[in-house]
Amino acid sequence: MTPTTATDGIYYALLRMAEAAPVVTAAEPVGSNGRPMSEQDVPGSGSPQPAAGESDPLATDRAICESIGLDVLGEQPGREIVVFSQRKTDRIVKISQLKYADLLQIAGPVVKERVHVGPDGPPGSHHFERVKEAVALLAGQQRLRDTTIRGAGVWPGDGGRLVLVGRGEAAVWSPADKSIERAEKPKAAGLLLDLDTSPRWYDHAELAGHLAAAEDPAWRQDAVDELHGILSLWRWKTPGAASLLTGLVLATWVQTAWRWRPHVALTGESSAGKSSFLIALAGIFGKMAHLKGKPSEAGLRQTLGNRAAAVLIDELEAGRHRKQVLELLRTSSTGIRIPRGTMGQGGAEYGLQHLCWISAIELGIDRQPDANRYLIMEMLPPTARGREEYRRLPTDDALTALGRRLLAVAVWACRDAMALADRLKTREIVGHDPRGVESLTVPAAMLGVATALSEGAAGEMLDWLAGQVEREPGREPDHAQLVHAILGSTVSLEKGQQATVAQLLTCTTGGFSETFGPLERVGIAMVADDNSRREFAEDKTGVFFDHKTVLRYLLKDTDWASQQIDTLLLRLESAKRSRRRLGGRNVRGIEFDWATFAGRFLDTSEGENSETEQVDV
Numbered sequence: 336m337t338p339t340t341a342t343d344g345i346y347y348a349l350l351r352m353a354e355a356a357p358v359v360t361a362a363e364p365v366g367s368n369g370r371p372m373s374e375q376d377v378p379g380s381g382s383p384q385p386a387a388g389e390s391d392p393l394a395t396d397r398a399i400c401e402s403i404g405l406d407v408l409g410e411q412p413g414r415e416i417v418v419f420s421q422r423k424t425d426r427i428v429k430i431s432q433l434k435y436a437d438l439l440q441i442a443g444p445v446v447k448e449r450v451h452v453g454p455d456g457p458p459g460s461h462h463f464e465r466v467k468e469a470v471a472l473l474a475g476q477q478r479l480r481d482t483t484i485r486g487a488g489v490w491p492g493d494g495g496r497l498v499l500v501g502r503g504e505a506a507v508w509s510p511a512d513k514s515i516e517r518a519e520k521p522k523a524a525g526l527l528l529d530l531d532t533s534p535r536w537y538d539h540a541e542l543a544g545h546l547a548a549a550e551d552p553a554w555r556q557d558a559v560d561e562l563h564g565i566l567s568l569w570r571w572k573t574p575g576a577a578s579l580l581t582g583l584v585l586a587t588w589v590q591t592a593w594r595w596r597p598h599v600a601l602t603g604e605s606s607a608g609k610s611s612f613l614i615a616l617a618g619i620f621g622k623m624a625h626l627k628g629k630p631s632e633a634g635l636r637q638t639l640g641n642r643a644a645a646v647l648i649d650e651l652e653a654g655r656h657r658k659q660v661l662e663l664l665r666t667s668s669t670g671i672r673i674p675r676g677t678m679g680q681g682g683a684e685y686g687l688q689h690l691c692w693i694s695a696i697e698l699g700i701d702r703q704p705d706a707n708r709y710l711i712m713e714m715l716p717p718t719a720r721g722r723e724e725y726r727r728l729p730t731d732d733a734l735t736a737l738g739r740r741l742l743a744v745a746v747w748a749c750r751d752a753m754a755l756a757d758r759l760k761t762r763e764i765v766g767h768d769p770r771g772v773e774s775l776t777v778p779a780a781m782l783g784v785a786t787a788l789s790e791g792a793a794g795e796m797l798d799w800l801a802g803q804v805e806r807e808p809g810r811e812p813d814h815a816q817l818v819h820a821i822l823g824s825t826v827s828l829e830k831g832q833q834a835t836v837a838q839l840l841t842c843t844t845g846g847f848s849e850t851f852g853p854l855e856r857v858g859i860a861m862v863a864d865d866n867s868r869r870e871f872a873e874d875k876t877g878v879f880f881d882h883k884t885v886l887r888y889l890l891k892d893t894d895w896a897s898q899q900i901d902t903l904l905l906r907l908e909s910a911k912r913s914r915r916r917l918g919g920r921n922v923r924g925i926e927f928d929w930a931t932f933a934g935r936f937l938d939t940s941e942g943e944n945s946e947t948e949q950v951d952v
């Protein structure tokens with residue numbers, strides 16, 4: 336082809352020169368020191384492609400951060416990056432504004448050897464911009480939440496392992512091969528760990544020795560017996576309470592591992608020794624004890640943070656904070672999270688994973704779902720001899736030493752105890768509903784494994800422990816408590832008189848309008864087969880509740896006022912939805928069979944033993 340322009344002539348001349356030139360092999364790029372320069376040394380160069388068969392596309396970025404001892408934990412919702420180096424945690428507010436001096440402060444002298452800012456650097460070093468790029472890429476892979484990073488305490492990891500998070504290190508216990516390893520990085524057993532703010536609450540060498548000793552059933556039995564002897568110094572309403580509490584102390588050490596966590600309620604007179612008992616427990620749990628008096632919900636939640644501490648709450652008496660604290664503790668049983676808004680519009684989730692110990696003269700628990708979460712231990716005032724025994728309690732150092740032995744027993748037994756609890760929770764025990772039985776399986780299973788009992792013997796222990804629990808009287812399901820609240824409400828009559836709903840429903844004298852007119856005004860009516868209004872229907876077949884009117888007039892100042900009571904009423908036997916004419920309106924409500932309803936909630940018998948006083952309207 337003949338060139339037609341000057342430009343074409345230059346092009347073809349260059350082409351002929353290239354064809355005539357000899358083939359040579361490209362030399363490796365070198366830096367100013369004359370040595371070959373890697374791709375990482377080139378400012379602004381991207382990450383190299385992974386090698387054939389490499390599954391991790393960020394392997395090179397991880398290697399860069401590992402070379403300077405930097406662990407990238409992830410990013411906060413506001414894109415703040417959390418890193419760990421030199422046994423401390425730091426936060427990089429904005430990675431694009433990170434300076435070389437900042438990296439020196441975070442990672443230490445190794446940065447001077449492995450990171451350079453000029454065009455060239457020592458062999459194996461990385462350009463500062465490439466390090467920032469690696470940090471950004473790794474941080475973007477993990478979004479951190481309030482519960483993502485585990486603080487001080489014992490946590491379940493992957494593979495059935497337990498991770499004890501301490502100051503600057505963690506201990507990883509593998510129950511499969513009975514081994515314990517030290518971890519000095521904030522990642523172990525699939526968990527992110529807070530090794531910076533955690534206290535030194537255990538000694539690794541001592542823990543390893545205790546776990547080895549725990550293979551001996553006699554060694555475990557000695558630790559359990561010593562704890563039982565201390566807890567028996569207090570005077571309990573039920574003699575076997577100390578055994579139940581011993582199992583619960585062991586379970587508290589590994590509280591985050593349980594699928595269901597009961598709480599312990601210590602009740603009794605002000606002089607019974609509840610506070611001294613919690614102080615003794617604080618000595619056993621040592622630096623992992625979180626002993627507080629009359630906390631607020633926010634104060635308890637914020638001071639606990641991400642720690643699996645032993646929560647000990649003293650004097651949780653009636654007050655403006657108790658309801659909110661009990662609501663927070665409700666989340667702890669299964670570890671559920673409560674989402675709440677924040678001022679930054681980012682949102683946050685709150686909740687606990689703790690087996691909590693509470694003391695109060697009275698706990699103020701009326702709802703059945705709350706009552707099932709608590710094992711209530713009634714404490715009696717000490718005798719003169721008992722007060723002397725308190726003075727002979729072991730020293731704080733001795734209690735803490737015992738606590739560390741108990742920690743090893745709990746960690747050693749945890750996996751088998753959890754499996755045993757899952758099998759025992761299906762056991763039927765008279766007087767205890769399934770949730771209450773599940774609460775009792777926690778201490779029973781822990782004691783059973785710790786003391787080398789067979790599964791049959793552990794089941795018998797569960798039955799025995801159930802007899803030691805103080806069940807508060809009148810603990811009925813919510814729907815039954817709701818009906819009692821309605822029946823106990825007062826209704827205004829003529830001439831300034833008043834009567835309860837129960838008294839009016841059981842009234843045997845007076846005409847229909849005199850007796851049931853006031854009831855209809857508050858949403859209650861009798862029902863006959865033909866829906867008639869006789870003087871007093873002897874053939875009444877049911878009672879009808881207009882639940883909205885009942886809520887407005889009879890329950891407006893009670894805890895039921897904010898609840899959907901028709902859902903609760905429908906749980907009663909013979910309950911059904913229906914429509915009736917009431918107070919000049921055709922309304923929807925809940926209807927009950929009269930014989931069934933009266934037989935359960937009303938005393939229609941005659942005589943002195945009648946619980947409901949008859950009223951003559």
